[in-house]
Amino acid sequence: MATQPASHASAGAAPAPARAPYARVKAYLKQGLSSGRWPPETLMPSESELVHQFGVSRMTVTRALRELQTEGLVHRVQGLGTYAAHLAPVSSTLTIRDLHEEIVGRGHRHHAEVHLSREEPCDAALAPKLGLSAGDPVFHTLIVHHENGVPLQCEDRFVNPACAPDYLQTDFTRITPTHYLLTVAPLWEAQYAIEAGRPTAQEARLLGIARTDPCLVIVRRTVNHNVPITLVRLVHPGHSYRLEGHFKP
């Protein structure tokens, strides 16, 4: 009865995955989706059909289907059934990693040069973005990160003092602001914008590039429980930095 694909481990002495039942059901459905057996918006087998096909309990089938739903591969409607989803990449994701980890992960040296670390009155344009009023004290750091001695990123950051009163006591040559802020305010929420731009005069000088060189500019605003924590502008020379992503539905 079962229409499951024959285990091709039967021929040789292959490691025989011997996956858990829920994983077998999931793999079967995923394979069918990727092979075009259930084109987008097609009705897929119901839970009870899968229960009979695989001889497992409904909870097991449910788990497989729920995970596929979380991954965006199917969508399910109560009373109707499970449908193959419109497959990606209508939207897909790109990973942004912490710079220190990225550099060290490549087996390279990371060196941070602190050019500024002080409290200053908040600019009127900046204030609303940090939930402050113009003139309120705000922490400001300007750090250039080097990879094997080459300038890689200029990090211009403003921090809401209420969220991280000890921020300026941190030794930023050892701990990145990102890491420090993480310990202070876990579980945050961030908004990003990434665009191509030109460095400011100061950034060009700090990064050792021409003012006309294209740069990757990332602006990130971080919030925790609706309280703004930090606003940062990260500038990378275009020829030395790329964001890499991997998408797999």
Added chain:
Amino acid sequence: MATQPASHASAGAAPAPARAPYARVKAYLKQGLSSGRWPPETLMPSESELVHQFGVSRMTVTRALRELQTEGLVHRVQGLGTYAAHLAPVSSTLTIRDLHEEIVGRGHRHHAEVHLSREEPCDAALAPKLGLSAGDPVFHTLIVHHENGVPLQCEDRFVNPACAPDYLQTDFTRITPTHYLLTVAPLWEAQYAIEAGRPTAQEARLLGIARTDPCLVIVRRTVNHNVPITLVRLVHPGHSYRLEGHFKP
């Protein structure tokens, strides 16, 4: 006994979420993580403790914990317990949307100008990336996408003919290559690279910008079941385009 936060819906006639039990357990844990009750790498309550605290069955608690694990908020080790994870954004994600959907989603007009759509012999440098040999036929399209009449993206794409034999018959003024390829090869896998750069002479002309203007350059390679499908270079004028992301653990 229960240490669950008091339902603050009790005061008024609030909609009363009345969440499912697994969602209540999950919300309780999430709240504790975000408030710093369980700092990173701290041992969290065990399944059986939660079972007693909430008076639910173990499967229910398991589901809550498994979802938190999937979201990267905790990590679990058999025999040891559940630990609060090192919270983001050691790595976080940025969404890349399909251009047509993005433009239409803004309520704007999308217009595609097809400058090239032909079969040509594959270049030696390109061949390995598409799993072809130099000189093999390859499909090549060059399309400029406009938003309300303004050039927004130059899309230079190569397609493996084996994966999409009818590719060149598509009317690209109506259907984006991305959408067409999606119907042909669902469930794909992509690698991205994003960097700041300068347009080529041709790109500058097609986009109506100067050769020195910074551009956001996205290179994406797509693979299905280890078969390369397409390689595309997307060039956006830096001042007119930004990728926006949102990260929420």
Added chain:
DNA sequence: CAGTGGTCTAGACCACTGA
């Protein structure tokens, strides 16, 4: 109405860890 998914329970066996 029969069929669908959403969720839950009360048990179970197992592999793993550290004492």
Added chain:
DNA sequence: CAGTGGTCTAGACCACTGA
């Protein structure tokens, strides 16, 4: 050994959809 998470079962009640 006791405690942990990983997984499963065989039932259950419910809300929802379309006929």
